[in-house]
Amino acid sequence: MYSxxxxxLTKKFGHFTAVNNITFQVKKGEIFGFLGxxxxxxxxxxKMMCGLLLPTSGKAKIAGFDLNAESKLIKQQIGYxxxxxxxxxxxxxxxxxxxxxxxxNIPRRILNDRIEEQLTELKMFEIKDLLVNEIPLGWKQRLAxxxxxxxxxxxxxxxxxxxxxxxxxxxxxWSLIYKAASQGxxxxxxxxxxxxxxxxxxxxxxxEGSVQLLGTPTELKxxxxxxxxxxxxxxxxxx
Amino acid sequence: xxxxxxxxQKELIHIYRDKVSLFLVLAMPLVLILLFGFTISTEIRNAKxxxxxxxxxAQSKALxxxxxxxxxxxxVHFPQNPNEINHDFKEKQIKxxxxxPAHFGSQLLSDKESQIQVISDISDINVASxxxxxxxxxxxHFEEEVNESGHYSDNPIQVSIQMLYNPExxxxxxxxxxxxxxxxxxxxxxxxxxTLARETETNTMRMMLITPVKKxxxxxxxxxxxxxxSLLSTIMILGISVWVFKMPIEGNIFLLLLLCIIFMFTxxxxxxxxxxxxxxxxxxxxxxxxxxxxxxxxxxxxLFPLDNMPFIFQILADIxxxxxxxxxxxxxxxxxxxxxxxxHYILILAVMSVVLLRFSMSQIDKRRKQ
Amino acid sequence: MRxxxxxxxxxxxxxxxxxxxxxxxxxxxxxxxxxxxxxxxYEIKVVKIGFIxxxxxxxxxxxxxxxxxxPYFINYGFIESRDQGEALMMQDKVDFIIxxxxxxxxxxxxxxxxQLAITANAINSVKAGIGSGYIKNVISSFFNEQKxxxxxxxxxxxxxxxxxxxxxxxxLNYKNLIVPGILVILVTLIGAYVTALNIVREKEIGxxxxxxxxxxxxxxxxxxxMIPFWILGMVEFIIGLLLMKFIFGISVQGSVGxxxxxxxxxxxxxxxxxxxxxxxxxxxxxxxxxxxxxxxxFVLMSGLxxxxxxxxxxxxYINYANPMSFFMEIIKLIVMKGAGLMDVMKPLITLFVxxxxxxxxxxxxxxxxxx
Numbered sequence: 001m002y003s004x005x006x007x008x009l010t011k012k013f014g015h016f017t018a019v020n021n022i023t024f025q026v027k028k029g030e031i032f033g034f035l036g037x038x039x040x041x042x043x044x045x046x047k048m049m050c051g052l053l054l055p056t057s058g059k060a061k062i063a064g065f066d067l068n069a070e071s072k073l074i075k076q077q078i079g080y081x082x083x084x085x086x087x088x089x090x091x092x093x094x095x096x097x098x099x100x101x102x103x104x105n106i107p108r109r110i111l112n113d114r115i116e117e118q119l120t121e122l123k124m125f126e127i128k129d130l131l132v133n134e135i136p137l138g139w140k141q142r143l144a145x146x147x148x149x150x151x152x153x154x155x156x157x158x159x160x161x162x163x164x165x166x167x168x169x170x171x172x173x174w175s176l177i178y179k180a181a182s183q184g185x186x187x188x189x190x191x192x193x194x195x196x197x198x199x200x201x202x203x204x205x206x207x208e209g210s211v212q213l214l215g216t217p218t219e220l221k222x223x224x225x226x227x228x229x230x231x232x233x234x235x236x237x238x239x
Numbered sequence: 240x241x242x243x244x245x246x247x248q249k250e251l252i253h254i255y256r257d258k259v260s261l262f263l264v265l266a267m268p269l270v271l272i273l274l275f276g277f278t279i280s281t282e283i284r285n286a287k288x289x290x291x292x293x294x295x296x297a298q299s300k301a302l303x304x305x306x307x308x309x310x311x312x313x314x315v316h317f318p319q320n321p322n323e324i325n326h327d328f329k330e331k332q333i334k335x336x337x338x339x340p341a342h343f344g345s346q347l348l349s350d351k352e353s354q355i356q357v358i359s360d361i362s363d364i365n366v367a368s369x370x371x372x373x374x375x376x377x378x379x380h381f382e383e384e385v386n387e388s389g390h391y392s393d394n395p396i397q398v399s400i401q402m403l404y405n406p407e408x409x410x411x412x413x414x415x416x417x418x419x420x421x422x423x424x425x426x427x428x429x430x431x432x433x434t435l436a437r438e439t440e441t442n443t444m445r446m447m448l449i450t451p452v453k454k455x456x457x458x459x460x461x462x463x464x465x466x467x468x469s470l471l472s473t474i475m476i477l478g479i480s481v482w483v484f485k486m487p488i489e490g491n492i493f494l495l496l497l498l499c500i501i502f503m504f505t506x507x508x509x510x511x512x513x514x515x516x517x518x519x520x521x522x523x524x525x526x527x528x529x530x531x532x533x534x535x536x537x538x539x540x541x542l543f544p545l546d547n548m549p550f551i552f553q554i555l556a557d558i559x560x561x562x563x564x565x566x567x568x569x570x571x572x573x574x575x576x577x578x579x580x581x582x583h584y585i586l587i588l589a590v591m592s593v594v595l596l597r598f599s600m601s602q603i604d605k606r607r608k609q
Numbered sequence: 610m611r612x613x614x615x616x617x618x619x620x621x622x623x624x625x626x627x628x629x630x631x632x633x634x635x636x637x638x639x640x641x642x643x644x645x646x647x648x649x650x651y652e653i654k655v656v657k658i659g660f661i662x663x664x665x666x667x668x669x670x671x672x673x674x675x676x677x678x679x680p681y682f683i684n685y686g687f688i689e690s691r692d693q694g695e696a697l698m699m700q701d702k703v704d705f706i707i708x709x710x711x712x713x714x715x716x717x718x719x720x721x722x723x724q725l726a727i728t729a730n731a732i733n734s735v736k737a738g739i740g741s742g743y744i745k746n747v748i749s750s751f752f753n754e755q756k757x758x759x760x761x762x763x764x765x766x767x768x769x770x771x772x773x774x775x776x777x778x779x780x781l782n783y784k785n786l787i788v789p790g791i792l793v794i795l796v797t798l799i800g801a802y803v804t805a806l807n808i809v810r811e812k813e814i815g816x817x818x819x820x821x822x823x824x825x826x827x828x829x830x831x832x833x834x835m836i837p838f839w840i841l842g843m844v845e846f847i848i849g850l851l852l853m854k855f856i857f858g859i860s861v862q863g864s865v866g867x868x869x870x871x872x873x874x875x876x877x878x879x880x881x882x883x884x885x886x887x888x889x890x891x892x893x894x895x896x897x898x899x900x901x902x903x904x905x906x907f908v909l910m911s912g913l914x915x916x917x918x919x920x921x922x923x924x925x926y927i928n929y930a931n932p933m934s935f936f937m938e939i940i941k942l943i944v945m946k947g948a949g950l951m952d953v954m955k956p957l958i959t960l961f962v963x964x965x966x967x968x969x970x971x972x973x974x975x976x977x978x979x980x
Contacts, residue, residue: 050822051821051822052818052821052822072824075822075823075824076824078822080818080819080822082815082818082819084814084815086814086815086816086818086819087816087819088619088623088816089814090622090623090626090627091619091622091623095619095622098615099615099616099619100819100823102611102612102615103612103615103820103823103824103825104823104824105612105824108611131626257891257892257894257895259890259891259895259898259899260894260895260898263898263899263902264898266902267902267905270902270905270906271905271909274906274909274910275909277920277921277924328946329946329948329952360946372738372739372742375742376742379745379746412731412732413732413733425901430894433893433894433897434894437894520893520894521629521630521806521810521893522629524893524897525629525633529633529637529640537644544733544736552644566701569732570699573732574698574699574732576699580699580700
């Protein structure tokens, strides 16, 4: 059972091909790492899958729905956390969660319970009335993740969710990801931290718009004859 | 010097990439001057009026002919009853109603004194005041004709009027200096303050401030391209006013350009000051609009005469650079003044720029230490 | 419905927390109301006049005195020479110079027609025209007085006096036009400016992406943006009406209900325009430029500051696309002429059609998916 099936997906901006004919599948409940150098086309591919960008050609099935024909139905099934932190800075933690909860049509009673649950888990219940711009970046990122999870999506897309924070905060964030995956939620995550890549069940490496390598971290390391993902990446990029 | 060129290059690329803004920046002066030149003329032709002629004699007919012949008026209705004029205001959209009383002609001939009544729609006072002037001039012309036909001697004094500086009474003369000022403020002050604020908003300013590049280069490099743009616009405006509106440039063109460049420095210094105290682009825009653009429109004397204003506003007007620039530019352009006539304006503008510049530099310094 | 209410609440919270925007929303109308009406007055009330008297006769002195007594003139006094006169005009010390030739009185007595030369500073063409009219009037009335003693009644020239009745604005007060005009400007700024910048900002900081990835309906998003600013605009307008009444004593002559209805429709046009601009522009600078550009054209062509009667036909055609000119027309009709709803039907319907058009254009060009 795949929750993401991408087939020959291509995106061209004028003469420039940002994503060139990519094909892959992601299993349900899998943590899938989407790696690549800056400008390799990771974000463009992800935006197409989320319905933010119109593909030039190709097909995809997200959560069992066709990307081209049923994009409205897909939206209820996915969560998205963009590269730029994009909750409202001038709203409080609680206000942000309520806003997005309502937008995803979560019934009032259920929403209140879920928010309380999430806030307790994030240890943010006491500070729920602080404005978002008053809390540190690491907290903001965890809050954004929790908000993206409020409507219990089948798939969560995370675009470099931990850029700019220290390793401890990153580890905390990954524990949230593991927890979500253990509940059967598919995690699709882009990153350029290679240590994070080894947390993933499977990874793919993108360059110049194409998926060049795909497999479990161990498989890939063996295949390329290197000891760490870091080496793998360096070797691959040099190639 | 190399750093300066690098920053300049970066800024030019920014401007060049944003084609929409670039287009608007260059179209704005064009549209402004065409609007002021063509659509906003104080001349009104064929204004609709109603005339209620209760006299119906030769003199009243002559007066009506005089109204018609003037070309300013189009008589749309001749009501029998003065009360009908009320309806004409609403139904026929007339701008004025004229009532010629019974015995108009006979009184005029016997008593030398007669009266007509004019009812005007003052809801648009701009139109009404112009029309009132027209009515007065038609009536006084009519008086003259009556007097001549009555074999009275001419008015014994001949009056010759020489319209100095603007013999064709073209209203665009008034507006050109104002438009140049507005464009300079929009492009130099507003745009440079916003782009500088953008750097603050996105934190790239801090990044540049910690590099060893001299801060003066950073700032100058950002501002110079906009100064260039505004100079280009100014030349466009001058070109249009000369070729389309036949406006002369009496004074020295280089003096005129020098004046523009000095004012550009003043505007740029203001933009710098604004950007140094604002955190976001919106802040910068709002402060420039409220603090410079609006006062310039209201208090520079180009739209609204300063003489009529309460004393406190006249003093306020002195503080803003626009008034001095407009005075100077008018003198050079229309009156042909030389540097000896306008040096004090240049001095005022220069002092203003230096003060603003010092102030904003100290603000940037403060920021850098934070 | 719940979604829209939530979005409205969110927008109000954001406006409330934005100190700068709040202070502008509150302070700007007050400041504009207090300053604008005092400055925006272009009636030519006085002209500065100077004399070159080469005659030095009692007649010329009497004539100068006559000018001094007239309320329309500020007498600069006597000027030595033409050169000095020109210098004074250059410095804007005088607007008009009247030059009496030598032997002026003597020639007049001998039945010759001496010539008076008037020089006008014509840069301000209106001032020059009106000023020369004033001068001619003073000269001819002076001359009539002179003759009265000498000639008999029949020699007196005919005179038609004009009695003027002013409608809709009895005190001939610029404030009565300018103050409602400021209201129009404020409503326009809130409608178009604030909306456009608000949405572009969401684009710039990326929050709009978070919306686009959610299942929210397009028109929910549109309404959630428009209703708060519509309410703000209406509140601003009502506050403006109250200020207008209590500070300037200008009350609405016609139907207040019709005025509010028209304003709400006009706001819809401006909100739609702001929305449309925000969708087509890439950053705040661009959005600001487009709005500003349109705003200047709208204001100049609306007839608020300058008469539009003399516009050439092509400009009148362009003006049919200017919502502000229709709204100005409505304001004049209702506030000053006491019109009711039926009297403003035509411009109101025009505005309504515009609002439908621009909002559909905005809705159509808004797509969650970028090309």
